[in-house]
Amino acid sequence: MKVFTTPTSLDRVLEPSPDMKESVMAVEKIVGYNFKNKKLLEEALTHPSFTGSASYQRLEVLGDSALNHAVTNYFFCMADYQKFTQGQITKLRSANAGNLNLARVAVRHGLYRYLRRNAPDLDDQVREFTEAVINGEEMVESEEAKVLADIVESVAAAIYIELNFDLDKLWMKFKPLLDPIFTLENLHDHPKTELNEFCQKNGKDYEIKLRPRHETRNVSIADVYVDGEFIASGSSNKKKGARVYAAKEAVNKLCQSVVVDDGSFQEEVA
């Protein structure tokens, strides 16, 4: 018996507002689902900066929860249950249903252009984020990543409501948009986690130091030191980004080097 079913108020044939007709049709095509209540998808495509119409904020709560749970189910059902530790499942869930990945999904499917909004600053931020994704750069959590993820979650929630809260059906419809799913085999850790794990394994201390802003002008530069020795640096217009890029560069260098007897690092000679 179904206890979670589409509320009567939403289970209706409704057309979108004239200004959203094209966007709704375009997104229906992207997700491969034809809505009965097109107002629901319109709501999923409305940013809070657009006044006078319900925004995606409510749907986002439902979509976030549905995608998180679907991904959790996926790893419990698809894989040999005993294979994963608690930490690994948590990591896989965050890699697949976390904001950063969902933001990448939004970029891959070009969803932002269909978002009804009134937020010129956000447009600039999303443009930068999109370029970074296309260039395969390491991403960091940010306001624009959150908005991009929110769109994916809200659209998922709208489909989930139309599918009568059937999570299996939502997953069948939505997984192709998320593909490729990160698995333990292709999951790379966050650079700072990797750096931390590398140093712990080799009994080393590391430090990521930000250079004083007045020395670096309008950019943040971070340097990685391992046991006091400079290893690599990274730069970004955000402090967090600089730290992440520095860590990534450091991990790359450390993986190509070997620890020699005196404890210092040396480049490996092929």
Add this chain to the structure above:
Amino acid sequence: MKVFTTPTSLDRVLEPSPDMKESVMAVEKIVGYNFKNKKLLEEALTHPSFTGSASYQRLEVLGDSALNHAVTNYFFCMADYQKFTQGQITKLRSANAGNLNLARVAVRHGLYRYLRRNAPDLDDQVREFTEAVINGEEMVESEEAKVLADIVESVAAAIYIELNFDLDKLWMKFKPLLDPIFTLENLHDHPKTELNEFCQKNGKDYEIKLRPRHETRNVSIADVYVDGEFIASGSSNKKKGARVYAAKEAVNKLCQSVVVDDGSFQEEVA
């Protein structure tokens, strides 16, 4: 079509270990569900401190996600969808599926005694927590609350797996254990949130100050000042608890008082 189904490795008739037979039977009775694979419930009832057998840690991840999502669905389906704001849904979810409430559920149904464990310190903490719940005291997040919530989540996950990952069926089986469900009508905010909201509404500043520990011996005492005026204090063996109790006491007093013209508080005369 079901895509999330019980993994073959778990879909078996299995008896519990001899030492867990009674506990498994007792918990089956509490939750009103007779397990096919009793090893699954045994795993849900095994704390990580008990070595030599799989602990509930993996199940807890699944149960946490399932209960969170079920509660989210519940508020989307049962209520008039437009009635809730994003903040209210988030608050209701945390009030019902958050660790503190699930810990209360564990206490109400006496689940801790069936947990296979090797953790004498935890036993003491749980005893204190249980007394506090029985006395209707305001609770704060703690290690023991987390363990108690973990048991509820793990047992929920074990049932969910046996029910072939059917969230509707899990909710029908599990909701009676969670009842009464907090709704907007009976939901009291956390005392610190209430104090904050009260002060914002009345244009007042508040401060919660901890007294120096050397003055108060082995107990933490916190005092609440509103616009510099002492309102109430609270004590606990934990700093966090002292702050919460002080805030609660302050809210009680403030609600019984009226703001008089000069901006100070005065006790209301009936």
